Amino acid sequence: MEDVLIVGAGPVGLMLACELSLAGARPIVLEKRAGASELPKANGLGGQIVELLDHRGLLDRFSAGSPFSGRAPGFPFGAVPLRFDGIDDIPLRLLLIQQPRLERLLADRARELGVEIRRGCEVRDLSQDEEGVTLGTGDGPIRARYVVGCDGARSVVRERAGIGFPGTTEAEGLLFGHFKADIKVFESLEGEGLEPGWNRRPNGRVLLTSLQDGVLIAGVRAPGRHPGEEVSLADFRAAVRDVLGVDVPLGEPIWMSSTVAQGRLAERYRAGRVFLAGDAAHLFPAGGSALNVGMTDAVNLGWKLAAVLRGRVRESLLDTYEVERRAIGERTLMHSRAQSAIDRVEGEDGEALRELLGEVFAFAEPARHLATLLHDSGVRYGSSGGGVVGRFVPDLALEGGGRVAELMRAARPVLLDLGGGAGSEALLGDDWIDVVRARCDDPPADTLLIRPDGYVAWAGADGVEEAARGWFGLAAVP
Numbered sequence: 001m002e003d004v005l006i007v008g009a010g011p012v013g014l015m016l017a018c019e020l021s022l023a024g025a026r027p028i029v030l031e032k033r034a035g036a037s038e039l040p041k042a043n044g045l046g047g048q049i050v051e052l053l054d055h056r057g058l059l060d061r062f063s064a065g066s067p068f069s070g071r072a073p074g075f076p077f078g079a080v081p082l083r084f085d086g087i088d089d090i091p092l093r094l095l096l097i098q099q100p101r102l103e104r105l106l107a108d109r110a111r112e113l114g115v116e117i118r119r120g121c122e123v124r125d126l127s128q129d130e131e132g133v134t135l136g137t138g139d140g141p142i143r144a145r146y147v148v149g150c151d152g153a154r155s156v157v158r159e160r161a162g163i164g165f166p167g168t169t170e171a172e173g174l175l176f177g178h179f180k181a182d183i184k185v186f187e188s189l190e191g192e193g194l195e196p197g198w199n200r201r202p203n204g205r206v207l208l209t210s211l212q213d214g215v216l217i218a219g220v221r222a223p224g225r226h227p228g229e230e231v232s233l234a235d236f237r238a239a240v241r242d243v244l245g246v247d248v249p250l251g252e253p254i255w256m257s258s259t260v261a262q263g264r265l266a267e268r269y270r271a272g273r274v275f276l277a278g279d280a281a282h283l284f285p286a287g288g289s290a291l292n293v294g295m296t297d298a299v300n301l302g303w304k305l306a307a308v309l310r311g312r313v314r315e316s317l318l319d320t321y322e323v324e325r326r327a328i329g330e331r332t333l334m335h336s337r338a339q340s341a342i343d344r345v346e347g348e349d350g351e352a353l354r355e356l357l358g359e360v361f362a363f364a365e366p367a368r369h370l371a372t373l374l375h376d377s378g379v380r381y382g383s384s385g386g387g388v389v390g391r392f393v394p395d396l397a398l399e400g401g402g403r404v405a406e407l408m409r410a411a412r413p414v415l416l417d418l419g420g421g422a423g424s425e426a427l428l429g430d431d432w433i434d435v436v437r438a439r440c441d442d443p444p445a446d447t448l449l450i451r452p453d454g455y456v457a458w459a460g461a462d463g464v465e466e467a468a469r470g471w472f473g474l475a476a477v478p
Helices: 011-022 050-056 059-063 097-114 157-159 187-193 233-244 291-311 315-345 349-359 364-378 404-408 462-470
Strands: 004-007 027-031 045-048 069-070 074-077 081-082 093-096 116-119 121-130 133-137 140-149 167-180 197-201 204-212 217-221 250-267 275-276 414-417 434-438 445-450 456-459
Touching: 004 011, 004 133, 004 291, 011 045, 011 097, 011 291, 027 140, 027 404, 045 050, 045 291, 050 059, 050 093, 050 291, 059 093, 059 097, 069 074, 074 364, 081 349, 081 364, 097 116, 097 250, 121 157, 140 157, 140 291, 157 275, 167 315, 204 233, 217 233, 233 250, 250 291, 250 315, 291 404, 315 349, 315 364, 349 364, 404 445, 445 462, 456 462
Parallel strands: 004 027, 004 140, 027 116, 140 275, 414 434
Antiparallel strands: 045 093, 069 093, 074 081, 121 133, 133 140, 167 217, 167 250, 197 204, 204 217, 414 445, 445 456
16 A cells, blocks of 8 residues: 555645655655646746755755746735835745746656656546555555645545535636737837736726746636637637737747636545645635645645654644644635725726725835745744744744755754753654754854744744654654
8 A cells, every 4th residue: 555645746846746755754745747747837837836846955046047036026915016025024035937847847856865756657547445445546546644735626435425516606707818929019009008917998908918028928807708718819819909909929829828816725625534735625716826835735735644654743733734724724715805805896996996005015014925925824833822833933043054945854853942941852863853953143042943835833842742742743752
């Protein structure tokens, strides 16, 4: 019997495979596509996942050649731009990387860690019992102790596990595509009152932008389109013309699609030995948060699932996955629906709403709050109290030039002793927890017990052994 079967070789499934393998489990990734997709469905990552790539030592590799990687200078919230210039403590980090390259790099990393990726293997059925899960595939049945569905909005795993997916579907469709075009196309359209970004007209909205030389990104939002419709270049040009009243020289299409925004959240993230992550668990209608939330789902689940498989902790630890991550999904769905509503209101009412919000968002505190929301949804795991417990660990600069992020490469728990050894002696013999003694300016606590996903499980010397036993088994302490 296999350890874990991951259904879907997109960014979420591949990230989960890497995390499981780092933690000592043996995942197998099943992907129905025969080859990797070359469709740039996403153009970058924004949020806490960028910090987690840094934790795993992958950020330099993934950002090589990127047009931008670092603290966000600004970000759209619906149709209202946020500007962060001159505002301290903005957490939101961005990495511009197209999805095909992201998937290639994650697949390369997974193979380095010994992960098997089976392409052309379509999952058709699922059944489970007390001992494991059986997947029916075109290649025959495969059995594992656990299955994770990372197979997108139309998840077969979610459907076969009997998990509902309630939510809403917007009436307004979206045509989206990338085109080979001279970027001087913007100069040719200046006389028409068009500019990079979304251009709003009475009949709809048209997106015109570019993230790399020679590639124009275009989108059309208008009623009457349905997801899955085949899109021709003539259709796309006609839709742009219907909204703008002018022809736009789009150039040769690289790819085009037709879709519609949805806001959905799975009723459960777990059904027995079956888990959901990424778009299989949640769909957001706006805001660009899907990859951030989906990939951080994977990081949250990976170490917990591996710890149970290795017999380190009780199986009940897996219940914390849904408790923690569904709250993130709810929060993200809330603010993405708000962004969609801000963008959708038309006419003078819409103009007034966006103008007023633009004035409010120009103040530092609203901008900082929204940046935090976009970065990690602003949810604390397991506690409503103060301090760093339940929060993502700050990347403290340690004496000698090191950083906290560099302690997290192996995806293991870390006890960071910043106060002279208090509370750390009992954990030195544990074979899983890394004990690190260091110093830094203005430490948040004498001791930080950090989970493999970067969250602080405990702060302070008092109670650290009990916290370590609860989260990580702590085999060395009776």
